[in-house]
Amino acid sequence: MEEERKIRVIIAKPGLNGHDRGAKIVARALRDAGMEVIYMGLRNTPEQIVETAIQEDVDVIGLSILSGAHMALVPRVLELLKENGVEDKIVLVGGIIPKVDEEKLKELGVAEIFGPGTPTDKMVEFIRRRVGEKER
Amino acid sequence: MGKDDVDVLVHSLLSGDRKALARLITLVENRPQLRREIVRRIHSYTGHAYVVGITGAPGSGKSTLVDKLTGELRARGKTVGIIAIDPTSPFTGGAILGDRIRMQSKSTDEGVFIRSMSTRGSLGGLSRAAHDAISLLDAFGKDFIIVETVGTGQAEVDIVDAAHTSIVVVTPGMGDEIQAIKAGILEIADIFVVNKADLENVDATVMALEMMLDMSDKKDWRPPIIKTIATAGVGIKELLHVIERHRAHICETNEVEKIHYRRSKVRVLDIVRSELMDRLMKELERGGELDDIIKCVVEKKTDPYSAAENIIMKLKELKRV
Numbered sequence: 374m375e376e377e378r379k380i381r382v383i384i385a386k387p388g389l390n391g392h393d394r395g396a397k398i399v400a401r402a403l404r405d406a407g408m409e410v411i412y413m414g415l416r417n418t419p420e421q422i423v424e425t426a427i428q429e430d431v432d433v434i435g436l437s438i439l440s441g442a443h444m445a446l447v448p449r450v451l452e453l454l455k456e457n458g459v460e461d462k463i464v465l466v467g468g469i470i471p472k473v474d475e476e477k478l479k480e481l482g483v484a485e486i487f488g489p490g491t492p493t494d495k496m497v498e499f500i501r502r503r504v505g506e507k508e509r
Numbered sequence: 510m511g512k513d514d515v516d517v518l519v520h521s522l523l524s525g526d527r528k529a530l531a532r533l534i535t536l537v538e539n540r541p542q543l544r545r546e547i548v549r550r551i552h553s554y555t556g557h558a559y560v561v562g563i564t565g566a567p568g569s570g571k572s573t574l575v576d577k578l579t580g581e582l583r584a585r586g587k588t589v590g591i592i593a594i595d596p597t598s599p600f601t602g603g604a605i606l607g608d609r610i611r612m613q614s615k616s617t618d619e620g621v622f623i624r625s626m627s628t629r630g631s632l633g634g635l636s637r638a639a640h641d642a643i644s645l646l647d648a649f650g651k652d653f654i655i656v657e658t659v660g661t662g663q664a665e666v667d668i669v670d671a672a673h674t675s676i677v678v679v680t681p682g683m684g685d686e687i688q689a690i691k692a693g694i695l696e697i698a699d700i701f702v703v704n705k706a707d708l709e710n711v712d713a714t715v716m717a718l719e720m721m722l723d724m725s726d727k728k729d730w731r732p733p734i735i736k737t738i739a740t741a742g743v744g745i746k747e748l749l750h751v752i753e754r755h756r757a758h759i760c761e762t763n764e765v766e767k768i769h770y771r772r773s774k775v776r777v778l779d780i781v782r783s784e785l786m787d788r789l790m791k792e793l794e795r796g797g798e799l800d801d802i803i804k805c806v807v808e809k810k811t812d813p814y815s816a817a818e819n820i821i822m823k824l825k826e827l828k829r830v
Contacts, residue, residue: 378539379538379539379602379627379629381535400605401605403603404598404601404603404604404605405598405601405603406601406603407601407602407603408603409603409604409606409625409627410603410604410605410606411606411607411609411625412605412606412607412609412610413609413610413613414607414609414610414613417613418617420617421613421616421617424616424617425609425616425623427527427528427531428527428531428616428622428623428624429531429623429624429625430531430532430534430535457528458528459528
């Protein structure tokens with residue numbers, strides 16, 4: 374039997390805020406869509422996130438940030454991905470990100486930003502499409 | 510991705526590239542046709558790591574124990590590979606793998622490699638890919654490989670096939686549960702850990718285990734019972750000490766050769782079983798024969814056993830791939 378290829382995703386909360394309901398809901402939605410979700414819990418450093426992404430060989434890194442520290446944490450994650458030669462990972466950011474910062478983060482390499490109220494099937498669809506494109 | 514790419518990846522793995530290790534584990538999980546090539550190339554480099562299996566009920570503290578045990582091994586200069594296995598949802602095929610949460614502090618330690626895997630519907634919980642992943646970590650050069658499995662049902666029995674030392678974790682207040690699962694855990698545990706030993710009833714749990722062991726006919730090694738409070742790091746040194754004692758025991762008694770024989774046998778037969786089924790199914794589906802045979806059973810033209818015998822006879826027509 375051909376085993377189908379599973380999409381693997383990390384859901385992490387970098388930095389210091391402890392509000393993880395959104396991250397958990399996203400993790401469940403992705404699991405229900407048939408993905409393998411490595412849930413990293415609270416208070417991860419960018420170093421821990423990138424090393425986990427390497428060891429777990431994930432396709433997608435989902436960062437949930439509500440603390441306002443996204444302009445410090447997200448660029449650091451992107452920088453570490455480059456340093457380690459794994460910048461092909463798809464980086465998604467969820468949380469409250471002001472419009473001005475959205476553009477900057479996307480320029481730096483974030484694939485998409487999902488604000489509050491984003492339907493989870495939209496995320497699932499986005500991930501499937503981007504992972505599919507990467508493989509071709 | 511072809512055989513040449515596998516060559517490059519295996520070469521990188523053997524020279525210590527963790528990205529190659531990570532990618533090879535993904536390939537043995539996802540690509541049946543490459544899995545064989547990968548294992549064929551690394552098999553002769555395996556057999557050096559000491560494999561410890563840890564199982565127990567959900568919430569008994571397995572991941573925290575693995576984390577603390579890893580810290581203790583690292584303090585002694587040993588490198589560690591960890592495979593944390595969680596169940597796949599039978600309904601969606603997805604999984605949430607959360608064991609890493611308790612091992613966060615180890616994720617940036619160069620001497621530690623942690624990989625989360627899901628059971629992906631494999632009978633027994635420890636999937637074929639997990640066996641292959643153990644081999645990959647072994648070839649990579651890890652001194653110790655810790656396999657943490659979902660602690661229900663058949664999975665507990667499965668880790669024995671891969672592990673040199675199997676640890677079963679229980680928590681206080683599990684008296685009745687111990688009774689309920691004793692048939693399985695008695696045979697597989699080399700060491701019992703009573704975790705959360707700061708809770709009430711810890712002594713009653715230890716006693717229940719001791720009574721179980723008194724009735725066992727395992728003679729040459731009586732599984733020690735270690736009390737731990739994993740979150741506080743209490744009892745971890747003692748646990749590592751008995752692991753080392755068990756290691757010495759299986760080496761002295763040549764049990765270790767039996768373990769390697771058993772593991773190899775289980776792996777080979779597991780591969781035979783699934784390969785046979787796959788190829789037979791392909792053969793049957795090609796001509797639509799399966800459908801005809803099943804219909805004959807429905808219409809009482811033949812019975813299920815005779816139908817199965819007819820299918821088995823098709824084996825002769827299979828060709829080498």
